Amino acid sequence: MLRNLKKSLPHVVLLSYLLVILFPFLFVLFSSVKKDNNEIALNPFGIPKEFVFNNYVEAWVNAKISTYFFNSLYISIFASVVTILLGSMFAFAVTRMRQGKWNGILFSLVLIGMLIPNNALMLPIYTIVRKLGILNTHWALIIPYIANAIPFTIIILAAFMRSLPREIEEAAVMDGLKAQGIFARIIVPLTIPAMVTVFIVNFLGNWNEFLLANYFLSNDELRTLPVGMVQFRDQYQMNYAQMSAGIVYSVVPVIIIYAILQEKIIEGVTAGGVKG
Amino acid sequence: MNKALKNPLIFTLFVLPALFLFLMFFVYPIFSSIYYSLTSWNGVSDTVKYTGLTNFKKALGDERFWVSAKNNGWFIIFSCFVQVPLIVLFSLLIANVKKLKGLYKTAVFMPAIMSTAVIGILWGFIYEPNIGLINKIIGLFGVDPIYWLSDERVAMLSILITNAWQWTGFYIVMVLAAILSIPGELDEAAKIDGATGVQRALRITLPLIMPIISVVIMLSIAGAMKAADIVIVMTKGGPAGSTEVMATYMIKYAITNFKYGYGNAIAVLIFMFTLVVTAFYQLVIARRNERIEY
Numbered sequence: 001m002l003r004n005l006k007k008s009l010p011h012v013v014l015l016s017y018l019l020v021i022l023f024p025f026l027f028v029l030f031s032s033v034k035k036d037n038n039e040i041a042l043n044p045f046g047i048p049k050e051f052v053f054n055n056y057v058e059a060w061v062n063a064k065i066s067t068y069f070f071n072s073l074y075i076s077i078f079a080s081v082v083t084i085l086l087g088s089m090f091a092f093a094v095t096r097m098r099q100g101k102w103n104g105i106l107f108s109l110v111l112i113g114m115l116i117p118n119n120a121l122m123l124p125i126y127t128i129v130r131k132l133g134i135l136n137t138h139w140a141l142i143i144p145y146i147a148n149a150i151p152f153t154i155i156i157l158a159a160f161m162r163s164l165p166r167e168i169e170e171a172a173v174m175d176g177l178k179a180q181g182i183f184a185r186i187i188v189p190l191t192i193p194a195m196v197t198v199f200i201v202n203f204l205g206n207w208n209e210f211l212l213a214n215y216f217l218s219n220d221e222l223r224t225l226p227v228g229m230v231q232f233r234d235q236y237q238m239n240y241a242q243m244s245a246g247i248v249y250s251v252v253p254v255i256i257i258y259a260i261l262q263e264k265i266i267e268g269v270t271a272g273g274v275k276g
Numbered sequence: 277m278n279k280a281l282k283n284p285l286i287f288t289l290f291v292l293p294a295l296f297l298f299l300m301f302f303v304y305p306i307f308s309s310i311y312y313s314l315t316s317w318n319g320v321s322d323t324v325k326y327t328g329l330t331n332f333k334k335a336l337g338d339e340r341f342w343v344s345a346k347n348n349g350w351f352i353i354f355s356c357f358v359q360v361p362l363i364v365l366f367s368l369l370i371a372n373v374k375k376l377k378g379l380y381k382t383a384v385f386m387p388a389i390m391s392t393a394v395i396g397i398l399w400g401f402i403y404e405p406n407i408g409l410i411n412k413i414i415g416l417f418g419v420d421p422i423y424w425l426s427d428e429r430v431a432m433l434s435i436l437i438t439n440a441w442q443w444t445g446f447y448i449v450m451v452l453a454a455i456l457s458i459p460g461e462l463d464e465a466a467k468i469d470g471a472t473g474v475q476r477a478l479r480i481t482l483p484l485i486m487p488i489i490s491v492v493i494m495l496s497i498a499g500a501m502k503a504a505d506i507v508i509v510m511t512k513g514g515p516a517g518s519t520e521v522m523a524t525y526m527i528k529y530a531i532t533n534f535k536y537g538y539g540n541a542i543a544v545l546i547f548m549f550t551l552v553v554t555a556f557y558q559l560v561i562a563r564r565n566e567r568i569e570y
Contacts, residue, residue, distance in 0.1 A: 006473075010369040010372065010373050011373060011375075011376065013365075013366075013369055014366065014369055014370065014373070014376075014380050017366060017384070018379075018380065018383050018384070020441070021383055021384060021386065021387060021441070021445065022383065023409075024398055024399070024402055024409070024441075027402065027409050028398055028401065031401075037407055040407050041406060041407040044407065044409060044412040045412070086293045086294040086297070087294060089290040089291075089293070089294065090290060090291055090293075090294035090295065092290060093286075093287050093290035093291045094291070096281065097281045097282070097283075097286070097287050097290075098281050098282045099282070099284065099287050102287075106291060106295065109295075109298070110294070110295075110298055112302075113298060113302045116302055116306070117498060117501050117502050117546065117547065117550050118302075118502075119501075119502045119504055119523045119546075120309070120523070120526075120543040120544075120546040120547055120550075121301070121302070121305040121306070121309070121543070122523075122526075122527070122543075123305075123309065123312075123526070123530045123531075123536065123539050123540055123543055124304070124305030124306075124308040124309050124312075124540075125301060125305055126319075126530075126531065127308070127319065127536075128300065128301070128304075128305070143297075143301075144301060146297060147297040147298065147300065147301035147302070148301065150294050150297060150298055151298070151302075154294065169281065173280045173281075177280065178280050178283070178286070179280050179281055179283050179286040179287075179290075180286055182280065182281070183290070204389050207391070208389075208390065208391035208392065208393070208394075210391065210392060210393040210505040210508075210509070211504060211505055211508075211527075214505075214508070215527070215531055225391070225394075226391045226392075226393035226394060227393070229391075229393060229394055229397055230393055230396075230397065230509055233397050233400070240401060240404070240407060243397070243401065244401070247394060247397060247398050247401075250391065250394045251390060251394060251398075254389055254390055254391075255386070258386060258389055262382050262385070265385075265389060266381075266385055266449055269388070269389075269446070269449075270449055270450050270453055
């Protein structure tokens with residue numbers, strides 16, 4: 001009896017915590033198919049009496065969630081791919097090439113980037129972007145996103161590349177490969193597992209970014225999903241059913257990605273966190 | 277052999293693009309911030325006037341700046357004294373259960389991967405006075421509705437709760453990884469000696485995970501100094517500036533009010549505050565946590 005209690009007590013505590021995590025999602029999910037605020041108010045906890053899927057149609061069409069969604073998608077993917085490319089070149093050079101003290105100096109320099117609270121750099125970045133003449137274009141997000149993710153990317157990829165045995169290169173050099181050939185044909189293929197992790201973490205970071213996206217773009221057609229959602233909320237403040245449908249649109253893709261790749265995501269995010 | 281990997285030209289070409297972006301978006305902005313913090317400039321015009329420390333004097337004498345600094349302080353206090361104990365408790369519990377371990381680990385992490393902006397909206401709805409979930413729940417116990425985000429007395433707390441909801445699981449997973457990497461023999465030995473579960477948690481596991489808890493605290497402090505998007509989305513700093521944090525105050529001045537010089541002075545102050553808080557933590561508190569070898 002006492003044994004059973006001792007065994008189940010942790011589960012009681014943990015399941016309550018799980019409930020606190022999951023219930024807000026359920027609440028929004030149910031609210032998104034309710035008819036109006038009145039039904040949400042009368043029946044906040046339960047499954048709706050009738051399912052009103054029209055909220056989803058309204059949110060997708062009226063609120064231009066589709067536009068925001070594809071803006072976010074392509075900005076996030078493009079920036080993440082370029083970051084991986086530049087980051088892996090840098091990581092390869094400082095871990096596998098032989099330039100004496102330069103390897104260490106350059107690597108440590110970039111490492112410092114992890115310690116800088118990057119929100120505080122927002123104003124100078126705003127000025128740079130304005131002087132480049134790309135304010136209010138997607139480049140105003142893409143270039144800072146690439147730059148911002150570079151320290152994390154280099155740290156993770158460099159750690160991975162360092163762990164590859166030296167003998168691989170010796171064999172490659174015997175076969176007549178140059179540095180760029182070793183990079184493209186040997187190191188990159190071997191580093192792909194780490195790259196996938198880094199890509200996902202960077203992708204999520206870009207997908208979720210709000211501050212730059214909010215202040216660097218003023219044209220509605222260019223907005224990303226988080227900014228578009230906030231604007232949508234401000235417009236439809238009083239229609240909570242539609243707002244919930246909007247929230248579902250912006251949360252579901254991330255949950256799907258997470259469900260498929262959760263091991264990689266947790267691995268990547270914790271690795272970055274511990275080293276930061 | 278060495279020749280192929282010693283090619284300075286290729287080295288330079290490989291290093292340069294990333295390095296260039298790093299210098300342009302990390303190093304240059306720091307110096308640029310320091311420079312403009314000493315000027316009076318609206319961010320657009322051609323005339324930049326050197327004004328020395330005027331901006332800093334103004335900020336330090338500005339009551340609303342201090343309110344925002346105090347709110348960053350609340351973020352730090354809340355995460356160290358409310359979140360960290362919960363993180364440790366939940367991590368220990370998850371590490372010791374046999375069933376459902378994977379489910380707990382996966383589910384608690386979920387809020388951390390979502391956009392802070394969307395979470396802000398979601399919680400704004402949950403806090404909604406008339407039809408929001410929380411007032412409905414407390415209403416079941418006969419408590420009057422609370423205006424979570426528009427009452428000056430509770431607005432900051434509401435934001436802190438949302439922030440904790442988002443990030444607690446993230447840190448749990450980090451601490452959990454540390455607990456699970458402790459060799460099992462240590463625990464086994466203590467078990468044979470007759471130590472209870474609680475004793476083992478307090479005497480063996482906890483001391484061994486102090487370094488990672490230290491990291492969690494450092495990351496929380498860094499996160500607290502960065503907090504901005506959640507405030508902008510949930511309250512825009514209101515009501516009456518009661519939830520403003522330093523970063524939102526900086527943005528408000530520099531971008532909305534065109535006081536670019538003053539905004540940069542606040543940016544420099546954010547740097548300095550972060551430096552002071554982390555240095556204080558490192559010197560006074562973390563110093564005692566030496567490296568742990570198993």
